[in-house]
Amino acid sequence: MNISQSKMSNIGVDVSFSFMPWRCSSSSFCCGRSACYVHNSILYSVSTRFRCNLCKIWEKMLHKNHHPVHHGRGMRLLVVDLLAEREGFGKAGVREIVHHFSPKEVFLWSPHTKERLDYGHGTVVNRPVEADAVVITGSRRNVTMWESWMDEVVELIHTVKVPLYGICFGHQIIAHAFGGRIVRASEDSHFVAEVHGKDGTTVFASFAHQEHVVDAGDLDVVASAAHCEIAACRHPSKPIFTVQYHPETVSEVLDVAFSCGEMNAQERSAYIDDLLTTNVAVAFGLEPR
Numbered sequence: 001m002n003i004s005q006s007k008m009s010n011i012g013v014d015v016s017f018s019f020m021p022w023r024c025s026s027s028s029f030c031c032g033r034s035a036c037y038v039h040n041s042i043l044y045s046v047s048t049r050f051r052c053n054l055c056k057i058w059e060k061m062l063h064k065n066h067h068p069v070h071h072g073r074g075m076r077l078l079v080v081d082l083l084a085e086r087e088g089f090g091k092a093g094v095r096e097i098v099h100h101f102s103p104k105e106v107f108l109w110s111p112h113t114k115e116r117l118d119y120g121h122g123t124v125v126n127r128p129v130e131a132d133a134v135v136i137t138g139s140r141r142n143v144t145m146w147e148s149w150m151d152e153v154v155e156l157i158h159t160v161k162v163p164l165y166g167i168c169f170g171h172q173i174i175a176h177a178f179g180g181r182i183v184r185a186s187e188d189s190h191f192v193a194e195v196h197g198k199d200g201t202t203v204f205a206s207f208a209h210q211e212h213v214v215d216a217g218d219l220d221v222v223a224s225a226a227h228c229e230i231a232a233c234r235h236p237s238k239p240i241f242t243v244q245y246h247p248e249t250v251s252e253v254l255d256v257a258f259s260c261g262e263m264n265a266q267e268r269s270a271y272i273d274d275l276l277t278t279n280v281a282v283a284f285g286l287e288p289r
Helices: 053-065 089-097 148-161 170-176 249-261 264-270
Strands: 001-008 014-020 033-039 042-047 076-080 106-109 123-125 132-138 164-167 179-199 202-215 220-225 230-233 240-243
Touching: 033 076, 076 089, 076 240, 089 249, 123 164, 148 170, 148 264, 164 170, 170 202, 170 230, 170 240, 179 230, 179 240, 179 264
Parallel strands: 076 106, 076 132, 106 123, 132 164, 164 240
Antiparallel strands: 001 014, 014 033, 033 042, 179 202, 179 220, 220 230, 230 240
């Protein structure tokens, strides 16, 4: 359906755009239908109903970063998928991240393993491909126990020009790439905790890590938690945003992780679902200025 010469009050100009609705498949409270339109080669999104947090990630990202996309195709997402061997935090977690995207616009790169699960969506690639945004996921590997494939991820971090988002391990390796320091704690952290943003916001988020960023290097620290002083970062001049916690671990992802044996009952009980209010806008540095 094409609509031409429609006036968008939030932009204040007459624009021609293509209306391309998608239905959010998230199970995390979302009942929203979003739409995209193109103006001056920039993809924007609007929403007609209540959206889940992940809907808001992509909406705010598009509005804030104004990243051009190619006409004739949707927004392409490259996932540096470092939990590709895992059913819960890997397959289910990535599904939660990418569910707004057409399967043909999602690309999964897993440099750490050749034995990945079949997600049933997305295209598995052997090297990074052109995309409009990049997400680096968590991993069972450790920055303090460096492996050769991590050099490829660091190269991507330094060369990517589009918005880049890091979650958990992604947060750590991005900090490392910009001169930060990561240490391994004596105990791991698997629980829901308050995250306090420097802008005054507070959210409850799921943590699952043992390594911590203790020096953010060139990144700015934008949020902290009681057990984790550097819980979220942003680059001062590049569209790079990182979080130590897991904004994608909604109840359904945690349930899958438990049901397939990736979490035991004690670990699952530590994640109190009713507490989770993870604000991904704060997590990815997309809060309004």
